[in-house]
Amino acid sequence: MLGRVISVANSKGGVGKTTTTVSLAEAFAAEGYKTLVVDLDSQANASLLIFGEDGDERLYDAIHAYTNVSDYLRENFLGECFAHMSKFIVPNASDVTYLDQTLDLSLVPATPGLRRAERELIYTLTEQGYSMTAIEGRVGLRLRQDMADLRKQYDIVICDCPPGISAMTEATLSASDLIIVPTIPDFMSTLGLDLFTGDIIDSLKKRGLSNVPIVLATKYDDSNHQKDVLAAMRDGARDPDIEYDMFETVIPNRPEFAANPIELGPRPSFNQKWPGEAMNTINMLYQEVQTRLAAQTKTEVA
Numbered sequence: 678m679l680g681r682v683i684s685v686a687n688s689k690g691g692v693g694k695t696t697t698t699v700s701l702a703e704a705f706a707a708e709g710y711k712t713l714v715v716d717l718d719s720q721a722n723a724s725l726l727i728f729g730e731d732g733d734e735r736l737y738d739a740i741h742a743y744t745n746v747s748d749y750l751r752e753n754f755l756g757e758c759f760a761h762m763s764k765f766i767v768p769n770a771s772d773v774t775y776l777d778q779t780l781d782l783s784l785v786p787a788t789p790g791l792r793r794a795e796r797e798l799i800y801t802l803t804e805q806g807y808s809m810t811a812i813e814g815r816v817g818l819r820l821r822q823d824m825a826d827l828r829k830q831y832d833i834v835i836c837d838c839p840p841g842i843s844a845m846t847e848a849t850l851s852a853s854d855l856i857i858v859p860t861i862p863d864f865m866s867t868l869g870l871d872l873f874t875g876d877i878i879d880s881l882k883k884r885g886l887s888n889v890p891i892v893l894a895t896k897y898d899d900s901n902h903q904k905d906v907l908a909a910m911r912d913g914a915r916d917p918d919i920e921y922d923m924f925e926t927v928i929p930n931r932p933e934f935a936a937n938p939i940e941l942g943p944r945p946s947f948n949q950k951w952p953g954e955a956m957n958t959i960n961m962l963y964q965e966v967q968t969r970l971a972a973q974t975k976t977e978v979a
Contacts, residue, residue: 681973682853683835683966684856685701692896696934699727711781714835717791717837727782745788747788747793772944842877855969894910896929897930
């Protein structure tokens with residue numbers, strides 16, 4: 678069975694995309710799945726959270742060893758060589774343990790220079806006569822080819838996408854089996870939800886795909902306002918004209934979801950990193966994701 682690709686995306690920042698990516702990746706790795714995280718956000722927070730206590734040093738090493746997503750873009754689209762994404766993977770990236778074993782979790786790190794690399798790509802290809810549509814198509818084709826190969830090497834590939842929709846993000850979404858859209862159930866965070874999910878659907882339809890994004894309510898504080906907005910979001914998901922679905926799992930706004938890898942110290946356990954109710958919530962989300970992936974597999978087999 679080929680591996681599965683999951684993307685975590687939203688046009689708004691600060692909604693819990695990185696926390697969702699890292700916790701879900703570690704949950705899969707803890708269950709014995711060979712897991713890869715592709716960090717596409719120039720803030721590199723997912724990379725730092727996965728690297729752990731020595732995150733700054735290990736990210737510095739990845740930058741100077743050219744094992745990062747920025748160099749993947751530069752080598753494939755700004756140079757004259759063909760470099761598969763597997764060349765830019767840092768194996769054994771996690772320092773988290775489960776049952777006294779380090780998680781089998783690999784990483785393609787992001788770097789602060791990622792946005793600059795994307796701009797260079799667009800400027801260079803535009804000067805060569807490519808339209809934005811052609812650029813997106815070229816990046817998308819390359820990324821989908823690499824993802825197809827990575828599916829053979831890994832059970833699960835999870836991509837942490839930056840805020841907004843870039844050529845790289847659109848390409849990633851088109852290569853994904855499951856698109857998770859973390860969203861805080863409040864007025865400001867949901868203002869552009871329909872527009873964002875609509876943009877995703879339009880982009881996927883143009884590529885002949887029909888992946889419906891799944892919204893994950895995050896940073897839930899149980900206030901009356903958030904209760905009302907969450908109920909409205911669930912009503913919207915049941916509307917046949919609204920093209921998104923929702924997880925039953927709700928991520929609470931709790932300090933357990935704000936892990937600081939430096940404070941955790943070396944080789945923390947999975948339970949230490951996500952203590953108490955955080956672990957219960959992660960397990961609920963993990964089970965829902967597994968159920969959705971299993972349903973996709975049955976449909977494909979049928």
